[in-house]
Amino acid sequence: MDVISTAEVPARERFAFWREVSSKLWVPYDLRCAPDVESHFQARVGIGEFGPVQATVLTTTPHIVQRTERLIRQTDPEVFKVGCLIRGGGIMEQDGRQAGLCAGDLVLFDTSRPFRGWHSPGGSASRLLLLQFPRSLLPLPAGDVRRLSGIPIRGGKGLGALASRFLLELARRMDEFDPAEAARLPMLTLDVLTAALASGLDAESSVPPHTARRALMARIHAFIRDNLGDPDLSPATIAAAHHISPRYLHKLFQAEERTVAGWIRERRLAGCRRDLADPRLATQPINVIAARWGFSSASHFSHAFRGAYGFSPRQFRRSPNDGARGHNSCALIDNDKPRRGEHSRS
Incomplete structure (x- = not known):
């Protein structure tokens, strides 16, 4: 992840520097800042490029961002932006609608039309995840999307909560993805966003x-x-919680060449392995760790662990040089698949 910061820029030049960075990193903006804030302005942005999706995590002191008709006529890359507030507050205004944002909330805005945003109007620093991607990648009718711009999608319930948690996890782990994982992120990210946006429109059928x-x-x-x-x-x-039949649930996993029980078991074993490798948990009994991850039988856990990793849990814990200890399962993307023909219980 690349990082750009005003920290090394002289105080009197920071806001001008940030104005130039913003225009090159996203789209040309008219930035404004109160004189008393401009004198100690600070901003830092971490940048991740995942194919056509640009993800940036921005931490900044209060200022105003405007996209005007004049700037749109000068440059219009035809991109959407989705903001997910991580910390602090914010306000977004487009098409006569104004969204007051709290931590976890999402908002969509179209850079091809004028908008205005207030970063942390309450006075303290804010932290924001911004996703930018071509308009053509959002598979929703243009009229529906226009109805949604400038309207907050609350991160506290439903699909908004799922999308919010996904994006907050993405912001936290942006520098952890290997090339194969990064290649899968754009499709997954856009799918989750599309579902959340469609839910906000009550237009899931689209x-x-x-x-x-x-x-x-x-x-x-x-x-x-x-x-x-x-x-x-x-x-x-699991099926009941998502209002689908168990048969359809199994069909969804079969399409990914997985089994439901196998995926549960793999996630549980991965959690146990991380805990067993954690020196802070060295005195915690193995059966307690296993139970925390859903294994009610110590013998079943030991058998499953050995089958997956080639060590018993006790041997693994005693092997400080084992290369498997360096494994870090990503919470967003899971590449492990069950062995074909494997049908052990979870």
Whole structure:
């Protein structure tokens, strides 16, 4: 992840420097800042490029961002931006609609039309994830999207909560993805955003079926991760939580050459492995770690762990030089797949 900061720029030049950075990094803006704030202005941005999707994490002191008709006539790259507030406050205004944002909220805006945004109008620094991508990549009718610009999607419930959690996790892990994972991120990110935006419009029927399926799978994966510690987690409970049949749930996983039970088991084993490798948990009994991740039987856990990694849990914990200890499973993308023909219980 590349980082640009005003920290090394003389104080009197920082806001001018940031104006130039903003225009080159995103689209040309008219930036304004109160004189008393400009004298100690600070901004820092981390930049991740994932194919056609640019992800940036911006931390800044209060200022105003404007995209005017004049600037649009000068340069119009025809991109959408989605902001997800990580910390602080913000206001976004477009098409006569104004969105007051709290941490976790999302908002869509179209850089081809005028808008205005207030970073942290309350006075303290704000932190914001910004996604920028070509308009053509959002598979929703243009009229529907225009109705949504400038309207907050609350991050506290429903698909808004799923999208918010996904984006906040993306912001936290931007520098952890290897090239193969980074290549998969744009499609997954846009699917989750499309489902959340369609939900905000009450227009789920306008979402392409393949996008709806991938968004559903993202919700299912998130639900499983949140409930791995429940020993009663099962295909039936997962299906019921998402208002689908167990048969359809199994069909979704089969399309990915996985099994539901196998995916649950892999996530549980990965969690146990991380805890067993953590020196801070060295005195915690193995059976306690296993139970925390949903293994109600110590013997079943030991057998499953050895089958997956070639070590017993005790041997793994005693092997400080084991290369597997360096494994860091990503919470957004899971590449592990069950062995074909494997049907052990979770």
